[in-house]
Amino acid sequence: MKNSFIFVGLLLLLVPLVTAQLRFGFYNSTCPRAEQIVRKVIQQRFKNDPTITAAFLRMHFHDCFVRGCDGSVLIDPTSTTPSEKDAVPNQTVRGFNIVDEIKKKLETACPGIVSCADIVTLATRDSVALARGPVYAVPTGRLDGLISDPNLVDVPGPTFSVSEALQSFTEKGLTLMDMVILLGAHTVGHAHCDFFRDRLSNFQGTGQPDPTMDPALVKTLFKVCGTQSLPFKKDPTAFLDQTTPFIVDNQYYNDIRSGKGIMQIDQELALDPSSESFVSGFANDTLGFQRSFADAMVKMGSIQVLTGNDPAGQIRKNCRVFNPPTQR
Incomplete structure (x- = not known):
């Protein structure tokens, strides 16, 4: 348990360099209670x-992988203009109502100061800590983007190979190690059976289960999901981490080493020669996982951020809607 928490001071020495205009404590003078307000809402919701x-881990990832961490995933579509929410990978992203609640409180405390992009970043950080993951500081100062286009949504899929997924990550300036640790976010959450049902009975058209999946897990999930030819009417879900599904820990890596990865990409991380050593390392190093996960989250949260007086950004009044053209 004590290894689940890392002092912020230590992490400040370990986090990678971030965009110059992002900084720790960005709102200290303009909205001193900003981080406290976010944390309080997340604590209440988490209970x-x-x-x-x-x-929030999923929302943050899907935001940052499309034009950078700019809150574009939060924009609602209209009858005439689609948004990123319309893209298939984003149709099961959730938590938008919590962002709305946080934004409302922040607008009351300090109108027009805290961006929606920073809210997502801070809310993710705080929810990770509550799930017994690392306690870490994040730099803030992001602006909200002015574009939300479903055609730009291109995130790694559950059936990607390691090399295919790595291409997506390297395009964002992330390394193989970053990818392995960020996919470790699958230590919490669940997946709809549609994303992995083929692995249970007809893997790649063979008519057989995926041979890399633990047979006992196949039987368990078969009862939950049904088959491709006879799926259940409602698409059920299964925990991605079958052992500690509500804790941000390194159990995910032990699971995939034992053939208990739910998604194909998860299982392949433990089998591919390029990533296997990272998986083994994190499986055997609780503190190393905690530290590396915090570092990678800060690094991902700095992808292509808009800061300062960039005309491509604004501070939205409502996280679901772009400000009118007359307002930045």
């Missing part, structure tokens, strides 16, 4: 629903 950690 009733610990799955919000997985929801």
Whole structure:
């Protein structure tokens, strides 16, 4: 348990370099209670629903992998203009109502100061800590983007190979190690059976289960999901981490080493020669996982950020809607 928490001071020495205009304590003078307000809402929501950690990890990832961490995933579509929410990978992203609640409180405390992109970043950080993951500081100062286009949504899929997924990550300036640790976010949350049902009975058209999946897990999930030819009417879900599904820990890596990866990409991490050593390392190093996960989250949260007086950004009044053209 004590290894689950890392002092912020230590992490400040370990986090990678970030964009110059992002900084720790960005709102200290303009909205001193900003981080406290975010944390309080997340604490209250987490008490009733610990799955919000997985929801925010996914939201943050899907935001940052499309034009950078700019809150574009939060924009609602209209009858005439689609948004990133319309893209298939984003149709199961959730937690938007929590962002709305946080934004409303921040607008009351300090109108027009805190960006929606920073809210997502801070909410993710706080939900990770509540799930017994690392306690870490994040730099803030992001602006909200002015574009939300479903055609730009291109995130790694559950059936990607390691090399295919790595291409997506390297395009964002992330390394193989970053990818392995960020996919470790699958230590919490669940997946719909549609994403992995083929692995249970007809893997790659063979008519057989995926031979890399633990047979006992195949039987368990078969009862939950049904088959491709006879799926259940409602698409059920299964925990991505079958052992500690509500804790941000390194159990995920032990699971995939034992053939208990739910998604194909998860299982392949433990089998591919390029990533296997990272998987083994994190499986055997609780503190190393905690430290590396915090570092990678800060690094991902700095992808292509808009800061300062960049005309491509604004501070939205409502996280679901772009400000009118007359307002930045």
